[in-house]
Amino acid sequence: MDDAVAARFAEIVGEHDLLTGDRIPEDYARDESLTCEPSKPAAVAKPATAEEVAALLRMAAEHGVPVTARGTGSGLSGAARPRPDGLLISFERMNSVLEIDVDNQVAVVQPGVTLAELDRSTAAAGLAYTVYPGELSASVGGTVGTNAGGMRAVKYGVTRNNVLGLQAVLPTGEIIRTGGKTSKISSGYDLTQLIIGSEGTLALATEVIVKLYPRLAHTSTLLAPFGDLDKVMKAVPKILASGLTPDILEYIDNLTMAAIVYTEQLSLGVPDEIRDATQAYLVVGLQNRDSDRLDGDVERAGELLADLGAADVYVLDGGSARKLIEARERAFWTAKAAGADDVIDVVVPRSEMPGFLATVREIATAAEAGAIGCGHAGDGNVHLGIFCKDPQRRHELLHDIFAAGMAAGGAISGEHGIGEAKKDHFLALEDPAKIALLRRIKQAFDPRNILNPGTLFD
Amino acid sequence: MDDAVAARFAEIVGEHDLLTGDRIPEDYARDESLTCEPSKPAAVAKPATAEEVAALLRMAAEHGVPVTARGTGSGLSGAARPRPDGLLISFERMNSVLEIDVDNQVAVVQPGVTLAELDRSTAAAGLAYTVYPGELSASVGGTVGTNAGGMRAVKYGVTRNNVLGLQAVLPTGEIIRTGGKTSKISSGYDLTQLIIGSEGTLALATEVIVKLYPRLAHTSTLLAPFGDLDKVMKAVPKILASGLTPDILEYIDNLTMAAIVYTEQLSLGVPDEIRDATQAYLVVGLQNRDSDRLDGDVERAGELLADLGAADVYVLDGGSARKLIEARERAFWTAKAAGADDVIDVVVPRSEMPGFLATVREIATAAEAGAIGCGHAGDGNVHLGIFCKDPQRRHELLHDIFAAGMAAGGAISGEHGIGEAKKDHFLALEDPAKIALLRRIKQAFDPRNILNPGTLFD
Ligand SMILES: Cc1cc2nc3c(=O)[nH]c(=O)nc-3n(C[C@H](O)[C@H](O)[C@H](O)COP(=O)(O)OP(=O)(O)OC[C@H]3O[C@@H](n4cnc5c(N)ncnc54)[C@H](O)[C@@H]3O)c2cc1C
Ligand SMILES: Cc1cc2nc3c(=O)[nH]c(=O)nc-3n(C[C@H](O)[C@H](O)[C@H](O)COP(=O)(O)OP(=O)(O)OC[C@H]3O[C@@H](n4cnc5c(N)ncnc54)[C@H](O)[C@@H]3O)c2cc1C
Numbered sequence: 001m002d003d004a005v006a007a008r009f010a011e012i013v014g015e016h017d018l019l020t021g022d023r024i025p026e027d028y029a030r031d032e033s034l035t036c037e038p039s040k041p042a043a044v045a046k047p048a049t050a051e052e053v054a055a056l057l058r059m060a061a062e063h064g065v066p067v068t069a070r071g072t073g074s075g076l077s078g079a080a081r082p083r084p085d086g087l088l089i090s091f092e093r094m095n096s097v098l099e100i101d102v103d104n105q106v107a108v109v110q111p112g113v114t115l116a117e118l119d120r121s122t123a124a125a126g127l128a129y130t131v132y133p134g135e136l137s138a139s140v141g142g143t144v145g146t147n148a149g150g151m152r153a154v155k156y157g158v159t160r161n162n163v164l165g166l167q168a169v170l171p172t173g174e175i176i177r178t179g180g181k182t183s184k185i186s187s188g189y190d191l192t193q194l195i196i197g198s199e200g201t202l203a204l205a206t207e208v209i210v211k212l213y214p215r216l217a218h219t220s221t222l223l224a225p226f227g228d229l230d231k232v233m234k235a236v237p238k239i240l241a242s243g244l245t246p247d248i249l250e251y252i253d254n255l256t257m258a259a260i261v262y263t264e265q266l267s268l269g270v271p272d273e274i275r276d277a278t279q280a281y282l283v284v285g286l287q288n289r290d291s292d293r294l295d296g297d298v299e300r301a302g303e304l305l306a307d308l309g310a311a312d313v314y315v316l317d318g319g320s321a322r323k324l325i326e327a328r329e330r331a332f333w334t335a336k337a338a339g340a341d342d343v344i345d346v347v348v349p350r351s352e353m354p355g356f357l358a359t360v361r362e363i364a365t366a367a368e369a370g371a372i373g374c375g376h377a378g379d380g381n382v383h384l385g386i387f388c389k390d391p392q393r394r395h396e397l398l399h400d401i402f403a404a405g406m407a408a409g410g411a412i413s414g415e416h417g418i419g420e421a422k423k424d425h426f427l428a429l430e431d432p433a434k435i436a437l438l439r440r441i442k443q444a445f446d447p448r449n450i451l452n453p454g455t456l457f458d
Numbered sequence: 459m460d461d462a463v464a465a466r467f468a469e470i471v472g473e474h475d476l477l478t479g480d481r482i483p484e485d486y487a488r489d490e491s492l493t494c495e496p497s498k499p500a501a502v503a504k505p506a507t508a509e510e511v512a513a514l515l516r517m518a519a520e521h522g523v524p525v526t527a528r529g530t531g532s533g534l535s536g537a538a539r540p541r542p543d544g545l546l547i548s549f550e551r552m553n554s555v556l557e558i559d560v561d562n563q564v565a566v567v568q569p570g571v572t573l574a575e576l577d578r579s580t581a582a583a584g585l586a587y588t589v590y591p592g593e594l595s596a597s598v599g600g601t602v603g604t605n606a607g608g609m610r611a612v613k614y615g616v617t618r619n620n621v622l623g624l625q626a627v628l629p630t631g632e633i634i635r636t637g638g639k640t641s642k643i644s645s646g647y648d649l650t651q652l653i654i655g656s657e658g659t660l661a662l663a664t665e666v667i668v669k670l671y672p673r674l675a676h677t678s679t680l681l682a683p684f685g686d687l688d689k690v691m692k693a694v695p696k697i698l699a700s701g702l703t704p705d706i707l708e709y710i711d712n713l714t715m716a717a718i719v720y721t722e723q724l725s726l727g728v729p730d731e732i733r734d735a736t737q738a739y740l741v742v743g744l745q746n747r748d749s750d751r752l753d754g755d756v757e758r759a760g761e762l763l764a765d766l767g768a769a770d771v772y773v774l775d776g777g778s779a780r781k782l783i784e785a786r787e788r789a790f791w792t793a794k795a796a797g798a799d800d801v802i803d804v805v806v807p808r809s810e811m812p813g814f815l816a817t818v819r820e821i822a823t824a825a826e827a828g829a830i831g832c833g834h835a836g837d838g839n840v841h842l843g844i845f846c847k848d849p850q851r852r853h854e855l856l857h858d859i860f861a862a863g864m865a866a867g868g869a870i871s872g873e874h875g876i877g878e879a880k881k882d883h884f885l886a887l888e889d890p891a892k893i894a895l896l897r898r899i900k901q902a903f904d905p906r907n908i909l910n911p912g913t914l915f916d
């Protein structure tokens with residue numbers, strides 16, 4: 001990018017909010033992907049309005065400058081990593097909660113609002129935004145980019161199910177509105193849904209309308225150790241079929257549990273002899289507006305878990321429960337600290353989890369690699385820390401794991417996205433007719449290919 | 459279409475399942491739209507497999523033959539009305555429930571399966587497909603086409619929220635699979651969501667994976683007459699915010715109620731003096747797996763409705779409840795029998811319903827027309843029977859009503875679609891930048907514009 005172009009960008013957002021050269025902090029060179037090398041952009045712009053974003057995109061299109069959007073860079077697929085010759089648009093200044101609309105149970109927010117901030121704003125109204133990926137520093141715009149999920153998705157769905165509308169800027173420079181404060185629309189193609197999960201390659205969200213739910217007063221968390229991972233996996237569909245509606249249904253394998261108990265200094269009250277005979281744990285969260293009903297559900301869940309083969313069932317007290325959930329949310333950091341070389345999140349139909357995990361164990365053993373983890377069991381979303389130093393061998397291992405997931409009727413990623421990190425596998429494993437169609441859709445939005453080139457496609 | 463082309467189509471599906479000329483029954487010339495004139499296609503094909511559908515589309519593309527998909531023709535927007543020179547693909551022979559997968563709580567069905575049939579198949583497994591538009595003769599493929607909603611959408615969402623994956627044939631002839639038996643995927647653009655609601659203009663669904671829910675054993679229906687429509691509308695957000703999760707939340711205005719009580723010979727136990735002072739009714743359906751909990755919810759709902767200004771609250775017995783719900787489902791036929799000239803289904807944020815309905819009354823009065831109805835109050839989805847004989851005046855009236863709905867933050871249609879019937883209004887009122895983008899997306903799927911030309915766009 002030559003200085004003249006950078007100067008034009010600076011005219012749009014103001015000198016202060018256009019960074020180049022040494023003024024660009026290291027942080028903007030990367031997201032949390034473990035495998036994408038950092039790469040600083042030529043410039044960082046911090047627009048304050050949709051109009052500024054539109055002007056930036058028009059200018060970028062005119063000069064063929066690649067543009068990457070950034071929320072808070074907590075993504076795990078390298079999709080917020082900028083191009084060295086490109087412009088990074090950071091939404092950090094567009095961080096206002098514009099409206100908490102109690103009657104319609106929606107919030108209207110700017111994309112730079114973090115989930116932690118949105119949680120505070122909605123709490124005051126007795127409402128909640130139920131998309132809780134592990135990282136609450138994530139921005140709403142970033143969760144739209146990745147179609148983020150998280151632990152509560154088993155009850156409330158993922159970002160896709162909770163975003164009702166957008167204001168978005170097209171790479172051709174127009175500002176459009178999609179959807180609205182309504183839960184249903186049948187008037188033309190659903191652009192909201194198309195933009196969600198597109199990892200910043202189709203349009204940039206400058207306002208997001210999200211669905212809120214009543215905040216339920218009473219919560220309880222059950223921990224159930226199982227002697228056998230297979231049994232955990234087989235328990236999951238049964239629990240969901242029982243009519244209980246857990247808002248958390250996570251599995252944690254014994255190695256991962258050991259690592260988080262150690263790192264976070266948790267004490268969960270599981271006696272040593274049970275712990276030593278445990279292959280995996282199931283964590284079941286229940287919520288209700290009514291405490292008696294919650295008690296009834298906890299009792300039923302306890303009986304059910306015992307029937308399904310749990311060695312015991314612990315109802316955690318509030319403090320331990322919170323700590324365990326937080327530790328689970330930080331499982332990524334635990335894996336990273338333990339030296340994981342990659343973290344992936346294959347999704348399969350939940351009935352396929354036992355078979356899929358058995359296949360993963362086989363493939364990993366054959367490759368002399370490690371693959372351990374935890375996951376959103378209710379969603380069939382398996383998060384695996386991959387331990388395999390050699391890049392070439394790791395590439396083959398991942399290929400085989402992704403292929404196994406797809407063969408089981410699943411997909412490479414349930415919620416982290418493809419980004420830059422898994423693009424090669426995506427392009428190699430996905431149906432060429434679909435890839436060709438995705439490319440034509442990309443072209444329909446972005447004829448000059450300025451938005452996040454290198455993400456999803458080559 | 460010349461005979462040679464028809465012969466080629468016949469080679470694909472067999473002579474018996476390719477109809478031309480007088481062999482084409484009148485029924486195929488139309489759907490249930492009140493305003494689109496019937497128009498017989500040049501040929502009707504009844505394929506039995508996705509491969510046959512693909513072959514038909516390749517042949518049609520080669521010869522520039524327009525193709526319209528048809529489920530059971532119960533649509534209300536004219537989107538299943540064929541072109542006179544075109545091919546109608548009827549999915550009536552692709553009508554098998556392929557799988558009821560209890561572990562994953564999904565069903566895999568062919569598009570020609572009707573909702574009534576799917577309901578029977580799922581009942582046996584104690585599960586339910588929760589998309590219940592008024593017309594259970596509708597096909598699953600048709601509901602994908604229109605993104606159908608219905609009464610249960612207030613709790614379970616619309617088709618979009620309940621279809622997890624598709625097998626679909628592209629107008630370029632490829633057969634693809636999108637989504638799967640999983641509730642979340644973040645691996646490329648969401649083609650499932652893009653095809654849902656596209657009214658047969660982007661791709662044809664040849665297999666549909668739908669989400670099932672446990673069938674709840676205990677249900678109750680409350681009927682609450684209100685002296686004032688405004689109060690009904692203001693009650694709706696309060697009921698939803700209360701944490702009760704009604705599976706039905708419908709309003710019926712007094713004229714519409716009078717018509718359905720008369721037509722269906724209902725007796726609801728509302729005393730004359732209350733009925734005479736009623737402007738609108740709220741119907742609240744509640745379900746629970748546990749009968750005690752249901753009783754608790756019914757009591758709470760009753761108190762709440764009284765607090766919110768209901769003149770009284772009637773808990774209907776099973777028989778009356780079923781009859782009322784069925785009558786509400788047939789409200790379209792009642793309106794048609796009463797001489798309605800059109801039926802529309804504007805959607806607005808639910809808090810905007812009182813204002814929107816007041817505006818509609820004003821506009822209708824000024825035009826010396828009638829606009830009465832009922833609707834999915836919980837969704838802000840207002841179904842209006844329009845009484846206005848003069849086509850020109852009716853066109854202006856509809857334009858004004860749609861414009862008012864959009865100005866209130868809503869859309870022309872919540873669940874019926876745009877089709878042929880509302881296309882002029884859609885193209886006139888929607889943002890031209892969005893229309894241009896929709897056209898580019900259409901082009902990305904269907905470069906030869908063979909799929910349902912005339913629907914959505916000119
Ligand atoms: C410890 C930890 C735990 C995590 N747990 C989970 C989890 O449980 N579930 C889960 O889903 N994710 C999880 N994540 C991943 C991450 O939090 C999510 O991917 C989140 O959505 C990223 O938000 P962000 O603001 O950091 O986005 P970024 O990383 O900045 O960007 C993500 C993508 O969105 C695009 N984007 C950003 N802003 C916009 C915009 N305004 N318009 C359009 N596109 C935009 C970017 O270009 C990029 O493609 C975890 C991450 C960490 C570090
Ligand atoms: C009395 C009555 C009550 C109704 N109540 C409701 C209601 O409450 N809620 C609601 O949403 N609707 C309602 N409807 C409308 C109607 O039932 C729905 O629109 C339904 O989705 C239409 O299904 P169908 O099989 O009849 O589709 P059709 O009318 O045959 O087709 C509808 C659209 O889908 C397309 N299509 C059909 N099959 C496929 C396929 N396999 N792949 C891709 N596209 C396809 C067609 O081309 C067309 O664009 C009602 C209709 C009536 C008559």
